[in-house]
Amino acid sequence: MTSAAPRPEGPGRGTPPPGTLPDAGETGCRMRRINGVALCFVDLAAFTDAVLHPPPIGTAPGPAPRPLPPEAFRVAFLGAADRAQVNAFKSFKKQREWMAGRFALGRLLAAAGLPAPNPREPLVTYDPRGAPRVTAHPQLPVSISHSNQWAVAAMVAPGRGPIGLDLEHRPAGELRYLVATAFSRRERADLPDDPREVIRLWTIKEAYLKYLGLGFHESLQRVEIIAGRLWHDGRAVAGLRLHTEYPWPDYALALVTPAAPSGARA
Numbered sequence: 725m726t727s728a729a730p731r732p733e734g735p736g737r738g739t740p741p742p743g744t745l746p747d748a749g750e751t752g753c754r755m756r757r758i759n760g761v762a763l764c765f766v767d768l769a770a771f772t773d774a775v776l777h778p779p780p781i782g783t784a785p786g787p788a789p790r791p792l793p794p795e796a797f798r799v800a801f802l803g804a805a806d807r808a809q810v811n812a813f814k815s816f817k818k819q820r821e822w823m824a825g826r827f828a829l830g831r832l833l834a835a836a837g838l839p840a841p842n843p844r845e846p847l848v849t850y851d852p853r854g855a856p857r858v859t860a861h862p863q864l865p866v867s868i869s870h871s872n873q874w875a876v877a878a879m880v881a882p883g884r885g886p887i888g889l890d891l892e893h894r895p896a897g898e899l900r901y902l903v904a905t906a907f908s909r910r911e912r913a914d915l916p917d918d919p920r921e922v923i924r925l926w927t928i929k930e931a932y933l934k935y936l937g938l939g940f941h942e943s944l945q946r947v948e949i950i951a952g953r954l955w956h957d958g959r960a961v962a963g964l965r966l967h968t969e970y971p972w973p974d975y976a977l978a979l980v981t982p983a984a985p986s987g988a989r990a
């Protein structure tokens with residue numbers, strides 16, 4: 725199931741002068757294309773340095789959310805609605821990965837030559853089950869994931885979706901809880917010993933649920949990978965194209981797309 729692909733470079737740091745629009749390198753952006761899908765990876769450390777002013781002296785770095793008024797930004801890439809949302813989050817971790825996901829999506833829209841979204845609207849709205857839609861271009865299939873030091877967004881041309889993307893960092897320590905919640909009894913009976921492989925299988929299930937737009941509305945245990953095949957509710961899943969890889973040693977990524985883009989000739 726794994727296919728080889730060029731790897732993005734590892735995390736780096738960059739600090740553009742205030743007011744300049746950072747280029748891809750300065751924000752830790754890495755653009756890639758996999759199976760016709762455009763992806764933008766954002767290194768959270770470089771991104772934070774590039775788009776935010778350093779926190780005021782005396783502000784301890786840590787889990788607390790950071791007040792992010794317009795003047796906290798070196799680069800005004802978030803509209804008012806999104807700034808209000810980012811200020812409502814309960815941790816800086818959530819603030820930064822959420823912003824980086826939007827930033828990545830903004831890069832993909834710009835790279836595709838699409839008109840800049842209206843800054844008064846949220847860049848992304850969600851359908852009732854949580855799947856993201858670009859407010860200004862709801863017909864564009866997109867997917868977002870973040871884990872540890874990276875955020876990544878994916879986008880494909882209308883009619884070539886849906887798409888589901890998941891990136892996971894291998895957590896330190898035991899995977900027992902993950903295995904018990906994310907894998908069925910059938911799968912657990914034959915799970916690989918290698919923790920990296922377990923994480924990779926997990927990303928496939930998560931990416932598949934994002935592809936379906938279900939997210940939390942379906943149990944990961946009803947999506948099974950048995951002998952390299954994907955099953956959902958006891959039925960073999962067909963009609964999908966799956967890409968999986970380890971983009972960095974402790975990360976796994978999965979991207980699910982339709983086997984044949986709708987509208988394409990067989």
Ligand SMILES: CC(C)(COP(=O)(O)OP(=O)(O)OC[C@H]1O[C@@H](n2cnc3c(N)ncnc32)[C@H](O)[C@@H]1OP(=O)(O)O)[C@@H](O)C(=O)NCCC(=O)NCCS
Binds near residue numbers: 821944
């Ligand atoms: C909701 C879920 C998709 C989030 O995935 P995650 O690995 O925890 O987090 P990721 O960073 O990879 O993904 C988060 C992104 O998923 C996207 N997402 C959320 N719900 C989604 C859905 N229904 N369909 C597609 N994408 C969805 C969002 O865009 C979100 O990013 P954002 O908040 O910046 O907009 C995931 O937890 C999930 O599907 N879990 C499996 C099902 C499960 O656990 N069910 C529990 C009930 S039994």
